[in-house]
Amino acid sequence: MAGFDGFGEFVQAHTGAWSRLAFVLAGSHAGAEDLLQTALLKAARRWSRIRRYEQPEAYVRRAIYHAAVSQWRRRREWPVESLPERATPGDPVADLHRRMTVDAALARLTPRQRAVLVLRFYEDRSVEDSAAILGVSTGTIKSQTAYALDRLRVLAPDLVELTREEAGR
């Protein structure tokens, strides 16, 4: 076990939160597993170093984001199915329908745009934190957020209401 002492316990303690993050980023179970495995392999190889970090779990979270953004090689495999027809407001099925619509629209963003939205609106990270995690400038976070929200509205015109609050941030 030399070299990986404590790694199993470390992973077990955080897998729940990392699983949720990976699924929100990937949009599919297979994609989430792929992201998590990539990040954990990276962490395992550097375990002797990162175990000494004050927050080693932050390293893995960052690695998950970087794995998501670097999906460019495999992005053709991401779900890009056609958008569903517009839902009827007030319909009990509307929420499910709308969720599918948003999922499909999110799947058509670039991995980085999706990662920026997850950082800002799932993790509630500041622009500065988001920039530090992705290794880009704060200007890039701002512009990518605006671009991604605009694109969501184009992809799914029903969602103007959905993204109004976020657009003000």
Added chain:
Amino acid sequence: MTGLREHFTETAERAKHYDMTGRVIRTARRRQRLRLAAAGGAAVLVGWGTATVVLAGGDGRPDAGVEVVDSTGNAGTARLPWLPATFTAPASPPALPADRGVGEGALVWGRGGTAFLLTADGVSYAVPGAVLGLSPDGRWLAYAADGGTVFRSLTDTRTRRTEITDVKGWSVRGSTAVVTGPSLSTAPAKATVFDPESGSSMAVTVPDPNWWDPKGLSADGELLLVPRLDPRVMPGAAATGPVVDPSATAFVVNPTATVGPVPAASLTPPPSALGFAVGFVAPADGTARAIGVQDGGGHVEDGEVWLPDPSMALVPLPGEGLVFQILRRLDVDNAQSGGAEVHANADLIEISVESGTPVRRYRLPVRTTLDGPYATLLGSVEEGLLLSAGQATQPPDELELLDPATGTRHTVARIPQGATFSMTRGGTGF
């Protein structure tokens, strides 16, 4: 559900518990064993002090783990969001204005000794100095002026000035630069990781600077080092990294970000039959490591050269790979070559940053004569790998994008008549 935040929260609730602890540890152990075996069984270093190392084949079959991506098809055309739809070279572009931003840059082109910035909006501006770099996000332009180096924000009017530097490379994304003192006659002992956006800088000691040359940053933010061709390049190395002028416009050196003094380190390249290695230094604590580039068990094909040359492009990918371009020997008659062997740019090889073994080969069209078309690796952008392309011995006249997912190549820009390509985003030159 009323907003994106609620949507993400609901999505998170549908996640499963992806427990892969055992699988990850087993895989990590296996790879660790393979790395140790590769290091122990490799041949001695060859090629230092020589121009090239040519390896003809190998005694084993190519590693089954090496994926071959076919990129030999004809290039189509495509549009990148940060490149203007039309690229013209006006007779007299205006000077880069100091009183306003011009928008993100797309590339730098030249004509008659003057460099011009082309913005994503399709407007060209004359740059008041020799261009040293354009950041991967297109937001910062570095050029030499007034005896120093100017980092100019293209989206507003901010400028950062440093003493005269070489821009050795950039972060994979964003706008963090790696700069050193001028290295024409000395081997820089320090590299400075400089973020023009915040103005912070961090000095990083280059271990064995006569051996290693800084190149840029890896995807993890480590300083990348490539071996110098000639290890006899000698002392007289600058004792410190570039000095940043704190009195310059809006420039603040972040004292908490400066590491030092970092003890001198020794970084010996691991064995590699190819004589090619890559070094890494973590800026935060100066920890250094190196990998020897391996041939992957007979992956080097007949007539190929995997060149240990610091001038070659070494492109870090957003994930865990590094891409470089190999050379292939051309059959040229003596009258054309003067009796010397001639090599041309050939396939792209992606290696693992952990083991140095090849994981992917992007097979480009084979150039068999001096008169054929060629492509040169420039860098990577969010959409894929950037190549310059041209014919015969003429300067490159097209910019191509190689989609790593499919291997297809697309022409994304053509240089207008009378102009030459100079630099693209994140690149240090064509």
